[in-house]
Amino acid sequence: MQFHLNGFQPGDPEIADPAERILASGAAGAVPEEVDVLIVGCGPAGLTLAAQLAQFGDIKTCIVEQKPGRLLVGQADGIACRTMEMFHAYGFSERVLKEAYWVNETTFWKPDERKPETIVRSGRVQDVEDGLSEFPHVILNQARIHDGFLDVMRKSPAKLEPHYDRRVLDLEVDPAAGRADHAVTVRLERGDGANDGKIETIKARYVVGCDGARSTVRKSIGRELHGDSANHAWGVMDVLAVTDFPDIRFKALIQSAKDGSLLIIPREGGYMVRLYVELAKLDVGERVANRNITAEDVIAKAQRILKPHTLDVKEIAWWSVYEIGQRLTDKFDDVPESEIASRLPRIFIAGDACHTHSPKAGQGMNVSMQDAFNLGWKLAAVLREQCAPSLLHSYSAERQAVAKELIDFDREWAGILASAAKAGGADAARTQDYFVRHGRYTAGTATHYRPSLLTGATSHQRLAEGLVIGTRFHSAPVIRLGDAKPVHLGHASQADGRFRIYAFSPAEDPSAAGSAIRSLCNFLTEARESPVSRYTPAGADIDSVIDLRAVFQQDHRKLAIEAMPSLLLPRKGRYGLLDYEKMFCPDLKSGQDVFAMRGIDRKVGCIVVVRPDQYVATVLPLDDFAALASYFDGFMLPAN
Numbered sequence: 220m221q222f223h224l225n226g227f228q229p230g231d232p233e234i235a236d237p238a239e240r241i242l243a244s245g246a247a248g249a250v251p252e253e254v255d256v257l258i259v260g261c262g263p264a265g266l267t268l269a270a271q272l273a274q275f276g277d278i279k280t281c282i283v284e285q286k287p288g289r290l291l292v293g294q295a296d297g298i299a300c301r302t303m304e305m306f307h308a309y310g311f312s313e314r315v316l317k318e319a320y321w322v323n324e325t326t327f328w329k330p331d332e333r334k335p336e337t338i339v340r341s342g343r344v345q346d347v348e349d350g351l352s353e354f355p356h357v358i359l360n361q362a363r364i365h366d367g368f369l370d371v372m373r374k375s376p377a378k379l380e381p382h383y384d385r386r387v388l389d390l391e392v393d394p395a396a397g398r399a400d401h402a403v404t405v406r407l408e409r410g411d412g413a414n415d416g417k418i419e420t421i422k423a424r425y426v427v428g429c430d431g432a433r434s435t436v437r438k439s440i441g442r443e444l445h446g447d448s449a450n451h452a453w454g455v456m457d458v459l460a461v462t463d464f465p466d467i468r469f470k471a472l473i474q475s476a477k478d479g480s481l482l483i484i485p486r487e488g489g490y491m492v493r494l495y496v497e498l499a500k501l502d503v504g505e506r507v508a509n510r511n512i513t514a515e516d517v518i519a520k521a522q523r524i525l526k527p528h529t530l531d532v533k534e535i536a537w538w539s540v541y542e543i544g545q546r547l548t549d550k551f552d553d554v555p556e557s558e559i560a561s562r563l564p565r566i567f568i569a570g571d572a573c574h575t576h577s578p579k580a581g582q583g584m585n586v587s588m589q590d591a592f593n594l595g596w597k598l599a600a601v602l603r604e605q606c607a608p609s610l611l612h613s614y615s616a617e618r619q620a621v622a623k624e625l626i627d628f629d630r631e632w633a634g635i636l637a638s639a640a641k642a643g644g645a646d647a648a649r650t651q652d653y654f655v656r657h658g659r660y661t662a663g664t665a666t667h668y669r670p671s672l673l674t675g676a677t678s679h680q681r682l683a684e685g686l687v688i689g690t691r692f693h694s695a696p697v698i699r700l701g702d703a704k705p706v707h708l709g710h711a712s713q714a715d716g717r718f719r720i721y722a723f724s725p726a727e728d729p730s731a732a733g734s735a736i737r738s739l740c741n742f743l744t745e746a747r748e749s750p751v752s753r754y755t756p757a758g759a760d761i762d763s764v765i766d767l768r769a770v771f772q773q774d775h776r777k778l779a780i781e782a783m784p785s786l787l788l789p790r791k792g793r794y795g796l797l798d799y800e801k802m803f804c805p806d807l808k809s810g811q812d813v814f815a816m817r818g819i820d821r822k823v824g825c826i827v828v829v830r831p832d833q834y835v836a837t838v839l840p841l842d843d844f845a846a847l848a849s850y851f852d853g854f855m856l857p858a859n
Contacts, residue, residue, distance in 0.1 A: 220318055221489035223459060227536035229291040229362060232318065232488065244289040244369060246380035250281055250421050253401050255602050257423040258282040259436050261289070261381050263361065264570030264587040265429030266368035269379055270309055271595030271714055276376030278602050281421065283385040283407060285430070289369065290362040293457065293537035295584035296484065296493060298364070300347060301663030301691060302585045303354035305592055308714040308833065311367040312354065319357035320487045322346045325654065326466045329647030330476035337527045338473055341647040344655055346470065347662055350816075353694055353707050356662060359487050361584060384411035387435045388418070390426060392553070392565050398608060400424070403565055425598060427567045429591070432546075434572035440553040442568065444575065446546030447630065452510060453577075454496040454517030456538035457486060464528040467492060472654070473524055474647055481524040491536060496521045498540070512540045545626045545633070548573040551590075551615035563608050564615070567594060574622040577633040582625050585663050589832075590618050596716045596831035600855075603716075605754065605764060610854050613673055621666050628660045664691060668834060672854050675828075675837030682825035683723070683838045684818030692719075692829045695813040696806045698775045701799030705806060708813060711768055712833050718851075719829040722769045722841065723819045729771050730782035735824060735841040736769055740784035742844045743767060750851035751786075756858040760791040764858075765851070768801050772814060772821060775804040 222232040230240025256272055258265045261284035272280040298306075298319065306312040327342040347356050372379040388406040396402030401422035409417045428436020432444065464471075464483075471483040479497030486493055496517050499510065514535055522530050550556065551573050552564035570587030594614045600606035635650055659665040668674045668689040677688055686693060694709025712719050722739055729736040743751045754764050769787050771778060780788070780802065787801045805812040814821055826847060828836040839846050 220487070223486075223488040223491050223536075226534055227292070227457070227459065227491065229360075231363075231366070241291065244380070245383045250283065250382050250385070250407065250419050251279065252420075253422045254279045254281045255424050256280045256598060257403070257405055257421055257426045258429060259387055259405075259426065260284060260429035260431060260434075260570075260572075261286070261365070261383075262429055262431065262570060262587065263295070263364060263584045264572075264591045265427075266365055266372070267305075267309075267588040267591035268427060268429065268569065268595045268598075269381075270368045270371040270375070271592065271716075272599060273372045273375035273377040273379040274715055275599050275603065278377070278599060280377060280379055281382065281423075282379065283382045283387070285384070285386045285410075287384050287411065289381075289383075290365050292360065292362055293539070294361040296358050296360055296486065297585070298357045298359055299585045299661065299663030300352035300354050300356055301666075302588060303357065304352060304691065304694070304709065304833065305588065305714075306367070307354070307710060308712060309368070309371055310713070311371065314367060315357065315359055315364070316354075318363065318487055319359035320485050322356040322358060322470050325470045325472065327647055327651045327654075328466075328471060328473040330474070335476040338475060338525070340466070342651045343469075344651065346658075348658055351659065351662055351664060353696075353709075358484055358493075363487075364584075384409055384414075385419070386410060387430070390436065390439050390566070398563065424602070425565055425567070427569060427591075427594065427598075428572045429569050429587075430572055432571045432575050434568060436566065437548065437568045437572045440566050440568075442548045442550065442573070444546035444548055444573075446575075446626070447544055451633075452498040452512065452540060452542055454498050454512065454520070454538065454540050455493065456496075456514065456517055457491055457493050457536040458518075458532045459491055459534040459536070461531045461533065462525070462529060464525055464530065472650060474650065475524045475526075478520060478523045481521055494521050496524070510540075514538050544575060545577065545630045546575045547619075547622055547626055549619070551619050552611070554612070554615075559612055564611050567611075567614060569594060569618075573619075574626060576626060576629045582629055582660075586622060586625055589621075589663070589666070592714070592832045593618055595714075599716045600831075604856055604859070606854050607856055610672070613671060616671065617668050617673075620669070624665075625660065628657060632657070666690065666834075673830060673836060674834075675839075675850060677838075679825065679838050679840060679843075682820045682823065682840065683827055686817050686819075686827050686835050686838065688835050688838055690835060692827070692833050692835050693817065695816045696809065696811045697770065697803040697813050698806050698808075699800060700771070700775050700778060700780055700802040700804055703775055705809075706803070708768075708770065708803060709833070711766070711800075712829060712831075714831075716831050717763070718765045718831060718836070720765060720767045720847075721827040721829065722767065723814065723824045723827065724769060724771045725824040725841075726772045726821055729769065730779060730784075736771075736787075737784050739826070739841055739844075740767070740786040744784075744786050746844070748844070748848045750848055750855070753848075753857050754851060754855050759858075761786070761789045762791070762798070762801075768803065770803045770805075770813060770819075773804060774807050778804065 482495035484493040553566040569590040
């Protein structure tokens with residue numbers, strides 16, 4: 220898509236009239252008196268969490284935001300491959316793919332050895348390694364990502380809308396409250412029109428602070444951000460410009476001899492571009508505001524770095540100056556480490572409220588949304604009494620460790636880009652090498668949860684070597700047996716709070732009476748110990764909590780769907796209609812065999828359990844029914 224040709228316009232570019240692109244947003248009236256979950260902040264983390272909880276009409280959620288309305292322009296723009304996988308689970312990846320800029324290749328520039336005051340291209344690499352994800356790395360204005368989540372929320376069973384113009388004054392937890400009580404009392408100050416200054420009070424069972432680096436929620440639970448003080452000032456601006464720089468439509472990392480570094484990120488629409496410009500080293504204790512840096516200063520610095528090429532900025536859509544710093548809290552909830560065994564969390568923090576990054580590696584927005592995806596299904600499972608409340612301890616344990624790893628990576632990467640501050644200047648070869656070696660961090664696929672209540676041991680990892688326990692479920696192309704449609708196996712996992720069991724069959728006929736697949740289906744359907752039987756509420760669809768999918772080795776034309784176990788053709792809904800989308804075969808025509816691609820043991824097959832946030836929970840033998848039952852028994856509650 221091409222747009223912004225005659226100037227930047229926020230909103231949906233498919234709407235011709237710019238005046239109609241900015242739809243009204245926000246809930247009218249006062250906030251509810253009581254809710255199950257109060258979310259503070261309408262940034263990426265808050266909206267990801269709200270969109271997840273909105274899928275459950277029986278959970279009462281409220282999201283508040285201090286700003287007067289939805290975001291329209293600026294802020295983050297990099298969307299990692301892993302985040303695109305998550306967007307597909309929420310249902311709006313296709314819209315993002317259509318509108319966004321795709322980062323296919325990255326180029327590197329360094330000082331010309333013959334004329335150091337000018338730059339020359341030193342390298343060019345593929346941005347994401349082949350086969351890492353079915354989705355690309357893309358660039359899209361954060362405001363449009365917000366719009367995607369807001370649209371999901373409006374269309375959801377809860378029909379959720381944010382309450383804007385609400386500032387959190389304070390919050391208090393009643394220590395004597397019971398587990399099901401609305402133990403957290405929050406006071407909000409309104410700032411909208413005739414209600415300016417009015418105080419509202421809301422009681423919640425849980426509160427999640429997604430309210431940024433200066434988080435009021437974080438401060439209320441005594442947490443602090445610790446880490447490096449900012450010592451570099453960078454400018455960022457989205458511009459419409461005319462230039463003879465040949466790589467203006469590529470992601471480009473430019474290191475000059477004397478003027479520092481410049482990162483060019485092409486933006487959606489074909490014309491706009493984002494510039495990250497290294498400005499100055501700050502003195503100890505100095506803030507960037509003290510420098511009084513102007514937009515003209517940022518443009519002038521970019522022009523010097525780009526020599527001998529020219530840059531004529533015609534319009535600035537958005538710009539800012541910021542300080543780089545990597546900071547982290549020691550825990551992401553309100554329970555001290557020493558009290559985990561005796562106390563359950565009531566208040567959580569996510570995103571910039573508990574970790575901050577430099578924008579250079581594109582981690583901030585992406586990691587924030589993954590925080591919320593991790594927490595959302597757990598809150599829903601506890602509130603719906605599917606899982607024990609102790610499950611909520613796993614949020615901080617899992618995500619704090621991930622944030623620590625990413626901050627360490629981000630610190631080193633930011634240091635490499637800040638070449639002007641280092642003795643000896645730029646090292647283009649080192650920059651390119653580091654970028655290639657750490658591509659999985661920038662793609663968002665490096666997260667690896669360690670063994671825990673939710674993440675099984677690696678005893679049977681050899682049965683599925685390419686689906687590593689604790690990492691995100693790496694999708695692969697398959698053919699759906701019911702209609703011969705080419706699909707991606709991982710796309711069966713939606714943001715609906717359900718666990719998935721992928722059963723990979725041996726080479727035998729799966730419909731045969733003694734087949735491993737039929738035996739598994741018989742256990743899940745008939746056995747008292749079956750997690751499907753134990754945890755599915757009476758009257759609910761058989762796959763409403765745990766969703767079984769089967770993958771066969773045969774060509775799809777050689778199998779008879781009508782001969783398959785009934786659990787793979789479940790009757791659902793008020794009319795008992797058959798679900799024909801539970802079984803898959805390799806895409807042999809295109810040569811994409813999921814068994815070969817993901818290292819599945821062809822002789823014995825396996826079970827792969829996938830969490831609601833798309834991470835591999837455990838890998839088991841097809842006939843290890845006891846271990847399968849034991850996994851779910853560790854944290855789930857029997858259905859009423």
